[in-house]
Amino acid sequence: MTKILYILDKKTKIKNPRIFRGTPAVFEGREHKNKKMTMHHNDFNDADKSHKIDSLRDMILNAEKTIQSAKAMLLQLEGKKKTGRKRKIDADAGDGEIIEGTFDGQIMLGTNGKQYPVPANYASKSKLVEGDMLKLTITPDGSFVYKQIGPIERRHMIGIVSQDEKGNYYIFSEGKPYKVLLASITYFKAQPGDEVAILTPREIDSSWAAIENVLQKGAIAGPRSVTAQAVDKEIETWKKELESPEPEEVPREDETPQDKPSASAVVDEWTSDIADLEKEIKAQNPSF
Incomplete structure (x- = not known):
């Protein structure tokens, strides 16, 4: 039996006839073998293709994680705020570690005994107070990623912004100084002497306060100007007391005029001392 097969030439793209001689069984055997090889080759291609797809997906996932970590490190080094859409904590809960804790005015004290830093900007904008319950998702x-889950009962108060010699800010309210985050001062653009509304925990004797709003700018003079005015007033009082006439004393019989200094000499001496003292104070504190 003669059978003609057309074989495609890969170079010319032309089907060339080939004549094969043999019995029908021979041709059937060859065709069956070719079909079996083709099916095995297709199965191998499918398995290899699936393996390659899985490998590529793993490579892409690892690359994305590496890029995200690099971006986070870059933002921390540059001191910039992380941008982008807010993460849904509940959605990411399965992919991260969740820790609950209590805010102490600056950091979160976790239930596991560890301390975790709380971004000052977040604490200021959220007006967190000592005792608030937080949930942290790493x-x-x-x-x-922080979320406030249990706000403590708050107490509303009014106080005055103050600043000490080291530049630390405080809020004086009801005779007590409360510490405040610098980010809160910056966020509300508060200045020493401003009257502000603050929040403190009702049931806890806290040393921290959260600024709720600025009520009046420059309500009172700052501490430095008040001190300077007090010093100037004290010096003027001394001068007036020395300049005021004093009653003359009757000399004793055994005392001569040479033994007792004149009143004008005493006044001149004290006035000179006060002038020197005033110069020294102003030299040490130019603001006076």
Whole structure:
């Protein structure tokens, strides 16, 4: 039996006839073998293709994690605020570690006994006070996502912004100084002497306060100007007391005029001392 097969030439793209001689059984055997090889080759291609797809997906996932970690490190080094859409903590809960704790005015004290830093900007904008319950989610890329889950009962108060010699800010309210975050001062653009509304925990004797709003700018003079005015007033009082006439004393019989200094000499001496003292104070404190 003669059978003609057309074989495609890969170079010319032309089907060339080939004549094969043999029995029908031979041709059937060859065709069956070719079909079996083709099916095995297709199965191998499908398995290899699936393996390659899985490998590529793993490579892309690892690359994305690496890029996210690099971006987070870059933002921390540059001191910039992380941008982007807010993460849904509940959605990411399965992919990250969740820790609950209590805010102490600056940091979160976790139920596991560890301390976790709370961004000052977040604490200021959220007006967190000592005793608030927080939930921290640490995402796979190392980011910290906080959420307030149990706000403590608050007490509303009014106080005055003050600043000490070291530049630390305080809020004086009801005779007590409360510490305040610098980010809160910056966020509300508060200055020493401003009257502000603050929040403190009702049931806890806290040393921290959260600024709620600025009520009046420059309500009172700052501490430095008040001190300077007090010093100037004290010096003027001394001068007036020395300049005021004193009653003359009757000399004793055994005392001569040479033994007792004149009143004008005493006044001149004290006035000179006060002038020197005033110069010294102003030299040490130019603001006076």
